[in-house]
Amino acid sequence: MNSKSKNVSPSVIRRLPKYRRSLLELQTAGISRISSRELSRITGLTASQIRQDLNNFGGFGQQGYGYNVAELFAEVGGILGLDKEYNVILVGFGNLGQAVSNYLQNKIGFNLCAIFDISQGLIGKELSGIKVRHADEMKSFLAENQVDIGIIAADKGSAQKIAEALSEGGIKGIWNFAPVDIIVSGDVVIENVHLSDSLYTLAYYINNRE
Amino acid sequence: MNSKSKNVSPSVIRRLPKYRRSLLELQTAGISRISSRELSRITGLTASQIRQDLNNFGGFGQQGYGYNVAELFAEVGGILGLDKEYNVILVGFGNLGQAVSNYLQNKIGFNLCAIFDISQGLIGKELSGIKVRHADEMKSFLAENQVDIGIIAADKGSAQKIAEALSEGGIKGIWNFAPVDIIVSGDVVIENVHLSDSLYTLAYYINNRE
DNA sequence: TAGATTGTTAATCGATTAACAATC
DNA sequence: TAGATTGTTAATCGATTAACAATC
Numbered sequence: 001m002n003s004k005s006k007n008v009s010p011s012v013i014r015r016l017p018k019y020r021r022s023l024l025e026l027q028t029a030g031i032s033r034i035s036s037r038e039l040s041r042i043t044g045l046t047a048s049q050i051r052q053d054l055n056n057f058g059g060f061g062q063q064g065y066g067y068n069v070a071e072l073f074a075e076v077g078g079i080l081g082l083d084k085e086y087n088v089i090l091v092g093f094g095n096l097g098q099a100v101s102n103y104l105q106n107k108i109g110f111n112l113c114a115i116f117d118i119s120q121g122l123i124g125k126e127l128s129g130i131k132v133r134h135a136d137e138m139k140s141f142l143a144e145n146q147v148d149i150g151i152i153a154a155d156k157g158s159a160q161k162i163a164e165a166l167s168e169g170g171i172k173g174i175w176n177f178a179p180v181d182i183i184v185s186g187d188v189v190i191e192n193v194h195l196s197d198s199l200y201t202l203a204y205y206i207n208n209r210e
Numbered sequence: 211m212n213s214k215s216k217n218v219s220p221s222v223i224r225r226l227p228k229y230r231r232s233l234l235e236l237q238t239a240g241i242s243r244i245s246s247r248e249l250s251r252i253t254g255l256t257a258s259q260i261r262q263d264l265n266n267f268g269g270f271g272q273q274g275y276g277y278n279v280a281e282l283f284a285e286v287g288g289i290l291g292l293d294k295e296y297n298v299i300l301v302g303f304g305n306l307g308q309a310v311s312n313y314l315q316n317k318i319g320f321n322l323c324a325i326f327d328i329s330q331g332l333i334g335k336e337l338s339g340i341k342v343r344h345a346d347e348m349k350s351f352l353a354e355n356q357v358d359i360g361i362i363a364a365d366k367g368s369a370q371k372i373a374e375a376l377s378e379g380g381i382k383g384i385w386n387f388a389p390v391d392i393i394v395s396g397d398v399v400i401e402n403v404h405l406s407d408s409l410y411t412l413a414y415y416i417n418n419r420e
Numbered sequence: 421t422a423g424a425t426t427g428t429t430a431a432t433c434g435a436t437t438a439a440c441a442a443t444c
Numbered sequence: 445t446a447g448a449t450t451g452t453t454a455a456t457c458g459a460t461t462a463a464c465a466a467t468c
Contacts, residue, residue: 009434011434012435013411014407017406017407018407021406037449046438048437051449051450051451051452052435059451062444063443063449064449064450065444065450066448066450067450080410080414081414081416081417084413086416096313099305099306099309099310102304103305107409149416175408175412180231181253189416191408191412193403193408195313196227197228198403199385200230200290201223201226201290202359202383202399203290203292203294204226204289204291205383205399205401209399219458245425246426256461256462258461259460261425261426262428265426265428271425271427272425272468273424274423274425275424275426276424277426
């Protein structure tokens with residue numbers, strides 16, 4: 001889509017939200033200018049890496065001065081695509097799904113426009129104006145609405161099938177909370193939040209400290 | 211603690227839960243033996259990398275044969291420390307905290323033994339036998355009980371303070387869901403689940419496909 | 421024994437760090 | 445102008461891949 005951007009490595013991309021967070025804090029603290037050296041102190045990354053990372057996207061700084069906090073914050077947001085709006089649907093309204101939908105309420109730019117589940121106990125429930133629908137309606141909903149992101153908060157047994165339906169429905173990206181590695185054809189982007197993987201990694205490091 | 215293990219790179223460690231997941235599936239499917247080549251096909255990683263990764267911890271395979279699924283599954287679990295038990299407390303019982311606590315119900319080995327919050331509306335609530343306590347009681351609870359893991363599901367403003375209290379209380383690891391990078395002294399391990407970072411990364415890739 | 425597949429060493433690739441000339 | 449700090453090139457470091465001898 002954005003054909004002008006060269007292929008930047010995932011390691012760099014995954015640091016961008018962290019830069020953005022730090023810059024937002026600086027801005028909140030009333031600091032308007034920052035050097036890579038200071039940003040290094042705050043983030044724990046090296047100044048060199050910060051300059052390298054940012055220069056993948058453009059020369060946002062100024063020699064002898066550093067970076068303008070507000071400007072760089074906006075630039076990083078723009079690179080991530082946070083100046084755009086995304087229509088989002090959620091599939092699976094169990095505890096995790098409910099937590100995620102609540103989480104999204106405060107996320108501007110990410111508009112939750114439908115929730116699907118298969119449990120009769122949940123269908124009809126409402127969350128700030130959004131009714132929980134039966135998953136059978138998903139296909140027709142996708143046909144009638146332009147949806148950008150599908151969130152999978154279902155169990156691992158149904159995740160793959162849901163992903164395929166989302167993909168066929170023309171979705172651009174999937175935020176997957178099910179503990180499986182989903183495979184979809186086409187150019188659908190998948191971002192996994194594997195809670196168990198994270199917890200197990202923590203267990204490892206608890207047993208292998210120092 | 212486990213002084214015999216040499217320092218294995220984080221990239222390797224973070225692939226272990228994935229290996230374990232694949233092995234569990236194979237086991238469930240009744241497959242008892244697997245080659246690195248087949249495992250490569252399943253995981254999407256190279257056979258070479260799989261063999262390299264595993265050999266950080268020992269020679270679990272057999273030339274001409276491959277790996278025994280059940281045995282390797284157990285070995286990987288052991289490396290991660292999943293043959294041990296962990297006492298866990300949860301701080302913050304909002305939507306995310308409730309989702310995480312529910313998630314933990316099905317995780318054997320991770321025993322949720324206390325929940326803390328500051329909201330009067332939540333204190334006293336009960337979750338399968340565990341009462342929600344006031345956060346003021348946390349310090350004394352940590353003094354009286356041996357707790358291994360503290361989960362932070364509070365807002366970003368209080369996360370750092372909570373982390374320090376957990377650290378002083380002798381905790382070994384922190385599973386942090388707050389959108390901040392926590393700093394603690396000593397040998398406390400921190401594992402972050404930064405949902406926003408994940409969502410923003412997804413947004414980037416949606417706008418930069420192919 | 422012959423075939424298969426590991427464990428491991430060596431080669432390659434990519435990411436991070438260091439250095440410094442450009443420039444505000 | 446002098447000082448500071450970027451943008452960028454070169455050096456280093458680490459992780460992945462390839463290759464193959466060891467061995468079941």
